[in-house]
Amino acid sequence: MSGLTSGYAGGVVLGGVDLDLGAGGTVAVLGRNGVGKTTLVSTVMGLVRPYAGSVTVDGRELAGARVDTIARAGVGVVPQGRRVFAPLTVAEHLSIATRRRTRGPWNRARVLDLLPRLGERLGHRGDQLSGGEQQMLAIARALLGNPRLLLLDEPSDGLAPAIVAQVGGVIREVAAQGMSVVLVEQNLGLALSVAQEVAVMQKGRVVHRAPCAEFAARPEDRRRLLGVD
Known part of the structure; x- marks a missing residue:
């Protein structure tokens, strides 16, 4: 994406975001609350219309397109x-997602092989699932669309450490199979464990990019940019 600018009711939240990602790459988008991380995800997905800028996937311009067009x-x-x-x-969740799937390697059997707990809970309603099971179901729905680019917005939110570790394992697995991943995350440990690089946002812009190993080794950068050690 290049120069991506968007907001709500005429107000600007994203002030020109530049972010590029190769096939199979994982970038963790970090930043304090209110810097525009969720707005970034919503704009890329077409839930918020951009004021300006470009979003391309495999050379196809998607900025301002409808949500279903972007998904396809x-x-x-x-x-x-x-x-x-x-x-x-x-x-039923998986059935709906399967009907909407595009051609690709991810099908119900493969998703359940990656997320076996869901196979044990097929007859349970959404409100009967734990938070971790709901997160796995949300990931399964997304994978059944056979995306080339997967956006995850705070996937560790409210989850126990053991479940966060499982989520991290899933992210590493799909990236290893060639899917590009943008991870918006407050859990720095998860972000650094699954991504190749970090992109730190402030005031609606990416102000710092670095390989994860470099960022992990520089506590002064973490304190300055995120306020954490």
């Missing part, structure tokens, strides 16, 4: 808060 072009999202439908079973 190969962009998937795991939204903050998971947004699982309470009355639908796991099987």
